[in-house]
Amino acid sequence: MSPRTATTAVAVHSLLAERWSPRSFDAAHTLADDELTSLLEAARWAPSARNTQPWRFLLGRRGDTAYQRILDTLVPGNQVWAANSSLLVAAVAADRLEDGAPNPGAAYDTGLAVAQLALQAHALGLHAHQMGGFDAERLRASLGVPDGYRPLSVTAIGALAAPDLLPDKLRERETAARERRPLEETFFAEGWGTPLPVGP
Ligand SMILES: Cc1cc2nc3c(=O)[nH]c(=O)nc-3n(C[C@H](O)[C@H](O)[C@H](O)COP(=O)(O)O)c2cc1C
Incomplete structure (x- = not known):
């Protein structure tokens, strides 16, 4: 069990317990074509409200133009x-349905698709790190995202490298304990704030 594994009251699937968001990626690693396709399929088969599939993705592999354009939109x-x-994956949500009506669930559904992509990355022995720290309008301009579509996140995917390759501050974060709010403060019964009795 890796020190990054989630501490849980009872066992959960290893894909969920062992997924985490690293910053140290192997700059020599390249993604195989079938691995890439597997990530796309995982996202494509996400559930969505009325199967509207509001997500679209822009992808760049390290070394290509799209990668550089997406990278340039990230905060320093x-x-x-x-x-x-x-691989850098920009997730974009269609805020309107085909008939032009607003789709209030677009971001929710697109997040689900990204979650599936991230878990599939983990299943392939890779790692994924989602980011909200990017300039959505710059991404829209440099990659031609049309009106009505909203860039929501960028996800970095790759092979894990050693934490000591990172600058000092980031190295500390890379090895710090992973934490979550306790079950009792997250899951309620009877009414808001009344903890659901949980445990082994
Ligand atoms: C929507 C979203 C936006 C995020 N934005 C950033 C970001 O801009 N930079 C960053 O380093 N991490 C970012 N993260 C990663 C979170 O900080 C990370 O998932 C969280 O601390 C939990 O850690 P874990 O994924 O290792 O469990 C983001 C995660 C999500 C889901």
Whole structure:
């Protein structure tokens, strides 16, 4: 069990317990074509309200133009480590349905698709790190995202590298304990704030 594994009251699937968001990526790693396709399929088969599938994705592999364009939209604190990832995936939500009506669930559904992509990355022995720290309008302009579509996140995917390759501050975060709010403060019964009795 890795020190990054989630501490849980009872066992959960290893994909969930062992997924985490690293910053140290192997700059020499390249993604195989079938691995890439597997990530796309995992996202494509996400559930969505009325099967509207409001997500679209823009992808760049390290070394290509799209990768550089997506990388350039990241805040400097993300660029410094994400530049070593093998793949950058920008997730974009269609805020309107085909008939033009607003789709209030677009972001929710697109997040689900990204979650599936991230878990599939883990299943392939890779790692994924989602980022909200990017300039959505710059991404829209440099990659031609049309009106009505909203860039929501960028996810870096690649192979894990040693934490000591990171600058000092990031190295500390890379090895710090992973934490979550306790079950009792998150899951309620009877009414808001009344903890659901949980445990082994
Ligand atoms: C929507 C979203 C946006 C995030 N934005 C950033 C970001 O801009 N930079 C960053 O380093 N991490 C970012 N993260 C990663 C979170 O900080 C991380 O998932 C959280 O601390 C939990 O850690 P874990 O994924 O290792 O369990 C983001 C995660 C999500 C889901």
